[in-house]
Amino acid sequence: xxxxxxxxxxxxxxxxxxxxxxxxxxxxxxxxxxxxxxxxxxxxxxxxxxxxxxxxxxxxxxxxxxxxxxxxxxxxxxxxxxxxxxxxxxxxxxxxxxxxxxxxxxxxxxxxxxxxxxxxxxxxxxxxxxxxxxxxxxxxxxxxxxxxxxxxxxxxxxxxxxxxxxxxxxxxxx
Amino acid sequence: xxxxxxxxxxxxxxxxxxxxxxxxxxxxxxxxxxxxxxxxxxxxxxxxxxxxxxxxxxxxxxxxxxxxxxxxxxxxxxxxxxxxxxxxxxxxxxxxxxxxxxxxxxxxxxxxxxxxxxxxxxxxxxxxxxxxxxxxxxxxxxxxxxxxxxxxxxxxxxxxxxxxxxxxxxxxxxxxxxxxxxxxxxxxxxxxxxxxxxxxxxxxxxxxxxxxxxxxxxxxxxxxxxxxxxxxxxxxxxxxxxxxxxxxxxxxxxxxxxxxxxxxxxxxxxxxxxxxxxxxxxxxxxxxxxxxxxxxxxxxxxxxxxxxxxxxxxxxxxxxxxxxxxxxxxxxxxxxxxxxxxxxxx
Numbered sequence: 001x002x003x004x005x006x007x008x009x010x011x012x013x014x015x016x017x018x019x020x021x022x023x024x025x026x027x028x029x030x031x032x033x034x035x036x037x038x039x040x041x042x043x044x045x046x047x048x049x050x051x052x053x054x055x056x057x058x059x060x061x062x063x064x065x066x067x068x069x070x071x072x073x074x075x076x077x078x079x080x081x082x083x084x085x086x087x088x089x090x091x092x093x094x095x096x097x098x099x100x101x102x103x104x105x106x107x108x109x110x111x112x113x114x115x116x117x118x119x120x121x122x123x124x125x126x127x128x129x130x131x132x133x134x135x136x137x138x139x140x141x142x143x144x145x146x147x148x149x150x151x152x153x154x155x156x157x158x159x160x161x162x163x164x165x166x167x168x169x170x171x172x173x174x
Numbered sequence: 175x176x177x178x179x180x181x182x183x184x185x186x187x188x189x190x191x192x193x194x195x196x197x198x199x200x201x202x203x204x205x206x207x208x209x210x211x212x213x214x215x216x217x218x219x220x221x222x223x224x225x226x227x228x229x230x231x232x233x234x235x236x237x238x239x240x241x242x243x244x245x246x247x248x249x250x251x252x253x254x255x256x257x258x259x260x261x262x263x264x265x266x267x268x269x270x271x272x273x274x275x276x277x278x279x280x281x282x283x284x285x286x287x288x289x290x291x292x293x294x295x296x297x298x299x300x301x302x303x304x305x306x307x308x309x310x311x312x313x314x315x316x317x318x319x320x321x322x323x324x325x326x327x328x329x330x331x332x333x334x335x336x337x338x339x340x341x342x343x344x345x346x347x348x349x350x351x352x353x354x355x356x357x358x359x360x361x362x363x364x365x366x367x368x369x370x371x372x373x374x375x376x377x378x379x380x381x382x383x384x385x386x387x388x389x390x391x392x393x394x395x396x397x398x399x400x401x402x403x404x405x406x407x408x409x410x411x412x413x414x415x416x417x418x419x420x421x422x423x424x425x426x427x428x429x430x431x432x433x434x435x436x437x438x439x440x441x442x443x444x445x446x447x448x449x450x451x452x453x454x455x456x457x458x459x460x461x462x463x464x465x466x467x468x469x470x471x472x473x474x475x476x477x478x479x480x481x482x483x484x485x486x487x488x489x490x491x492x493x494x495x496x497x498x499x500x501x502x503x504x505x506x507x508x509x510x511x512x513x514x515x516x517x518x519x520x
Contacts, residue, residue: 051291061302070328070331
């Protein structure tokens with residue numbers, strides 16, 4: 001049963017990920033990314049991390065990808081034009097970078113012990129809600145707060161950029 | 175089939191049976207209620223008091239011609255109405271509808287998905303609801319549909335923040351994401367007469383949740399995604415027959431699910447002080463389910479009452495209310511609740 005569920009969602013996440021990068025229509029790409037992320041969430045549940053799964057769906061599919069779609073629909077981006085200047089080159093660079101990251105992660109996982117690098121497997125206790133919260137609030141408090149500060153700075157920057165410029169007569173822009 | 179599987183299937187069957195009743199009953203209540211408020215008669219021809227109107231409507235939906243626009247994006251166009259039902263039908267899985275029962279020596283929790291992430295799972299499922307609207311609007315290839323779904327997206331992600339923050343405040347003193355523990359926390363009385371419902375100390379949070387729930391379900395006064403005076407019917411302009419009916423059902427079921435969540439968070443869920451839940455398991459279970467259903471029904475009546483009482487907001491007013499009023503209010507509520515929790519008052 002578990003294996004069947006894993007196989008189904010592993011295939012689903014991989015095939016939808018292929019659609020994300022290969023489809024011509026950006027709306028389809030975003031919607032396939034939704035499928036990818038939801039299937040990954042199911043895999044997280046199988047690994048005993050329902051909290052991570054819920055957060056993944058809540059934050060990525062529920063908020064970030066909705067914004068992607070919103071922007072795409074607002075700009076009314078139609079089907080991507082087939083051959084635009086430079087896009088082929090960028091694609092190649094992206095593919096090489098992605099392959100490099102993927103192979104180094106894979107390499108560390110399988111052959112890391114030869115170079116003295118090893119990671120203990122995550123236990124269900126480590127990814128349950130209460131231990132996770134305790135770790136975030138004690139051992140990782142500084143990175144946690146810094147991430148919060150970074151997000152706050154981003155929000156303020158976005159607000160400043162989106163504000164209408166002040167009028168030349170000195171009155172405040174509204 | 176094991177006992178646990180049977181119990182889970184039974185619980186799902188109960189919820190499904192109840193949820194499928196929501197739309198026909200509510201469509202009658204909505205029209206008769208609207209008629210009452212506006213001093214009209216409402217549908218009164220089919221059956222006593224027009225009660226069988228919903229059946230007639232169902233037959234009408236099934237036999238009507240099903241039109242798919244030739245320029246529509248077929249795959250997304252067909253997927254959208256199906257997806258409208260998914261969050262509405264799955265959100266209930268973490269909502270408890272009765273005390274833990276002792277059936278033939280085995281303990282049964284009246285909760286379909288007995289997981290620690292409870293509310294988060296529900297919010298995650300609820301946040302997927304926006305996709306059906308987006309897909310419907312995009313795939314119809316109609317400017318009114320597209321405008322409707324762009325509005326829906328902006329509205330739902332704006333109000334989700336306030337909604338989530340008011341939920342977080344409830345979870346603070348409970349120290350758990352589990353809704354059955356939220357209900358357990360609200361049992362008992364304050365000063366001997368006031369039920370320990372969260373709605374009393376967290377009145378601000380309750381109000382924010384209520385308003386955000388109206389926006390999340392696209393109900394009047396926030397039904398801008400389908401504002402008929404400007405957008406014909408918004409994102410479901412191009413949908414006919416059963417496909418339209420699916421959107422219609424999804425909307426009412428989402429109202430019921432969010433009402434059930436609100437009632438569980440702020441009004442004690444299946445619990446009512448003074449009722450005896452310690453009797454036979456069948457009686458206790460029925461009592462819990464009846465109390466929850468009654469509370470949700472009151473909420474739904476309130477939805478209808480508000481719909482026929484208030485005019486629609488303008489879009490800038492909607493955004494102003496969401497970002498500049500509700501969000502700060504929910505933050506204030508969160509800080510207040512945190513302070514009260516630390517002080518040991520909650």
